[in-house]
Amino acid sequence: MDAPKEYTHKYFLTAGECNAQQQMPITLIAQRVIEVATEHANILGVGYADLIKSNVGWVLSRLSIEMTRYPKMNEEYSLTTWIEGFNRLYSERNMEVQDGKGETIGYVRSIWVAIDMETRRPSDLTSISWLAETISDRPCPIAKQSRLMPVNAEEATLSAQHRFKVSDIDFNRHVNSVRYMDAFLNQWDLEHFDNNNIARFEIQYLRETYFGDKAHIITKCTENIAETEILVNETANCRAKIEFTSKN
Amino acid sequence: MDAPKEYTHKYFLTAGECNAQQQMPITLIAQRVIEVATEHANILGVGYADLIKSNVGWVLSRLSIEMTRYPKMNEEYSLTTWIEGFNRLYSERNMEVQDGKGETIGYVRSIWVAIDMETRRPSDLTSISWLAETISDRPCPIAKQSRLMPVNAEEATLSAQHRFKVSDIDFNRHVNSVRYMDAFLNQWDLEHFDNNNIARFEIQYLRETYFGDKAHIITKCTENIAETEILVNETANCRAKIEFTSKN
Numbered sequence: 001m002d003a004p005k006e007y008t009h010k011y012f013l014t015a016g017e018c019n020a021q022q023q024m025p026i027t028l029i030a031q032r033v034i035e036v037a038t039e040h041a042n043i044l045g046v047g048y049a050d051l052i053k054s055n056v057g058w059v060l061s062r063l064s065i066e067m068t069r070y071p072k073m074n075e076e077y078s079l080t081t082w083i084e085g086f087n088r089l090y091s092e093r094n095m096e097v098q099d100g101k102g103e104t105i106g107y108v109r110s111i112w113v114a115i116d117m118e119t120r121r122p123s124d125l126t127s128i129s130w131l132a133e134t135i136s137d138r139p140c141p142i143a144k145q146s147r148l149m150p151v152n153a154e155e156a157t158l159s160a161q162h163r164f165k166v167s168d169i170d171f172n173r174h175v176n177s178v179r180y181m182d183a184f185l186n187q188w189d190l191e192h193f194d195n196n197n198i199a200r201f202e203i204q205y206l207r208e209t210y211f212g213d214k215a216h217i218i219t220k221c222t223e224n225i226a227e228t229e230i231l232v233n234e235t236a237n238c239r240a241k242i243e244f245t246s247k248n
Numbered sequence: 249m250d251a252p253k254e255y256t257h258k259y260f261l262t263a264g265e266c267n268a269q270q271q272m273p274i275t276l277i278a279q280r281v282i283e284v285a286t287e288h289a290n291i292l293g294v295g296y297a298d299l300i301k302s303n304v305g306w307v308l309s310r311l312s313i314e315m316t317r318y319p320k321m322n323e324e325y326s327l328t329t330w331i332e333g334f335n336r337l338y339s340e341r342n343m344e345v346q347d348g349k350g351e352t353i354g355y356v357r358s359i360w361v362a363i364d365m366e367t368r369r370p371s372d373l374t375s376i377s378w379l380a381e382t383i384s385d386r387p388c389p390i391a392k393q394s395r396l397m398p399v400n401a402e403e404a405t406l407s408a409q410h411r412f413k414v415s416d417i418d419f420n421r422h423v424n425s426v427r428y429m430d431a432f433l434n435q436w437d438l439e440h441f442d443n444n445n446i447a448r449f450e451i452q453y454l455r456e457t458y459f460g461d462k463a464h465i466i467t468k469c470t471e472n473i474a475e476t477e478i479l480v481n482e483t484a485n486c487r488a489k490i491e492f493t494s495k496n
Contacts, residue, residue, distance in 0.1 A: 016424075178264075
């Protein structure tokens with residue numbers, strides 16, 4: 001089979017997609033990452049339709065996005081993806097984000113775990129071990145994701161409650177991966193994002209969250225770093241680490 | 249100038265864009281309507297960049313969407329738009345939604361008001377009165393929008409509070425038009441949308457809403473019709489009327 005090691009999708013940022021800073025929201029970058037990963041997997045013959053025959057599916061486990069600048073309103077941008085690593089349990093997929101002029105403005109690292117679609121437990125990717133042949137040595141010059149540690153509730157500097165609603169639920173009937181990011185970022189006010197850019201956003205999905213789940217979001221800010229987690233019934237379902245840089 | 253009376257944009261519905269029913273959410277249809285209206289206005293020379301020279305901008309005032317069915321996951325669809333009416337104060341823009349096979353699956357009516365971008369008060373479109381020449385007689389066989397009436401709080405069958413957060417705010421620093429729809433639809437649970445389709449959604453934007461505004465959402469359900477409004481400081485900022493049809 002023809003297995004292109006790299007895949008690129010070009011986009012245009014519409015006004016309606018922009019945030020209050022008239023830039024591409026990092027949540028939309030995450031949405032595009034999931035889209036582009038899905039498209040490349042389909043081309044490689046390891047997409048949803050292929051794996052479901054063995055009752056296996058990909059689940060996004062970790063995502064790290066590092067941006068030097070964000071696409072602006074009415075600007076073109078592109079995502080190029082490739083596989084950096086692959087084993088029996090997961091695949092490491094990277095991406096480069098370019099602006100309309102072809103300048104690199106960010107990189108992405110993601111880890112996709114194979115699960116059994118019925119038991120929702122880790123599955124085995126041995127049957128598609130040939131995928132290792134599509135590994136690319138294209139460099140991804142951002143740090144690998146660290147293991148995110150629990151936030152000590154007593155040290156939390158921000159805290160909020162959120163009940164997940166209809167608009168938060170995806171086609172799998174779980175909370176949409178992107179909505180966790182919204183829940184984290186909604187801890188701050190508009191002014192914070194007027195004055196700070198998100199330089200790096202790391203997120204780790206631990207447990208699935210469902211319609212009606214009541215989340216407790218706690219955040220510990222130390223200088224320009226925020227460590228944050230979403231607890232449901234006092235168990236962490238998702239953790240993130242956000243690094244801000246001042247615009248001034 | 250060359251002024252095409254109709255404009256079509258084709259799309260593909262990705263998995264990540266779908267709702268829990270594995271269909272296109274009506275909120276995404278609204279987002280596409282705004283996008284396609286903007287693109288056609290740009291082509292006609294009456295887009296944001298053109299009107300801002302006279303300090304004028306378009307604001308979506310009313311939107312009615314009627315769907316016989318919704319695009320499914322991985323399905324193509326398109327929106328075709330044309331202008332039905334135009335006067336000194338507003339323009340009436342319609343759309344037809346087709347599936348990948350070219351079958352009509354829905355229609356849209358929208359009303360766009362011209363406002364002075366500084367005072368945020370109604371402006372005058374006399375300077376672009378030539379736009380009337382682009383009016384198309386293509387039929388739009390759905391009812392025009394009725395004037396939506398206040399909901400009597402004592403008759404409300406559903407009620408919720410929502411504080412608008414960072415993720416709700418658009419590039420104009422107001423609540424995104426689509427987020428009001430989310431706030432209305434989040435009054436119900438997942439099961440309601442498993443059992444019912446939205447046959448018609450009418451929304452009327454009355455006043456701008458801002459970051460941090462605390463909304464009181466009240467809904468009165470009578471058989472398959474829901475009349476609902478978003479109050480901020482006891483004043484209605486937005487009203488909607490939603491008609492459901494049972495899937496059974």
